[in-house]
Amino acid sequence: MVTGGMRKTPAGSLWTTIGVFAVVGPYVGGLIMGLAILHSRFGRFGDEVTLGDILTLPLMGFLGYPFGFAPAAITGYISGLASAYVTSKPGWIALSTVTGTTISLLFFAAISENLEGSLPFAAVGGIAALVSAFVGLKVRPRWSN
Secondary structure (H helix, E strand, O other), X not given: OEEOXXXXXXXXXXXXXXXXXXXXXXXXXXXXXXXXXXXXXXXXXXXXXXHHHHHOHHHHHHHHHHHHHHHHHHHHXXXXXXXXXXXXXXXXXXXXXXXXXXXXXXXXXXXXXXOHHHHHHHHHHHHHHHHHHHHXXXXXXXXXX
């Protein structure tokens, strides 16, 4: 499409967007779950969080990959496809967050066959999608001059 002598060209990549969500999302989700585990240990009488617990927190992020890779990649795919139609950055971030929350809820509800028990995982998926969307702003598919 030629307008005013300038040609509109696509910027960003669907595959890169999927990659950002699949790499960032599960790690963020694993960190959140690790923090929740540390918090629950810290809250019990007689149990204290040690320096070793805190130092292992970055490693806990990697525990998110077996559980969060599929929902994160699906969220990245849907967000990447929608990016061509949602030009507003805040709108795209909001859409990605809602998509991540919904996909995580459906994914974990299907695995556990318990919708209520999946609500904490949906919240974690939503936060992970929010962070992934912020990271993916520059690589998402969009049209530019």
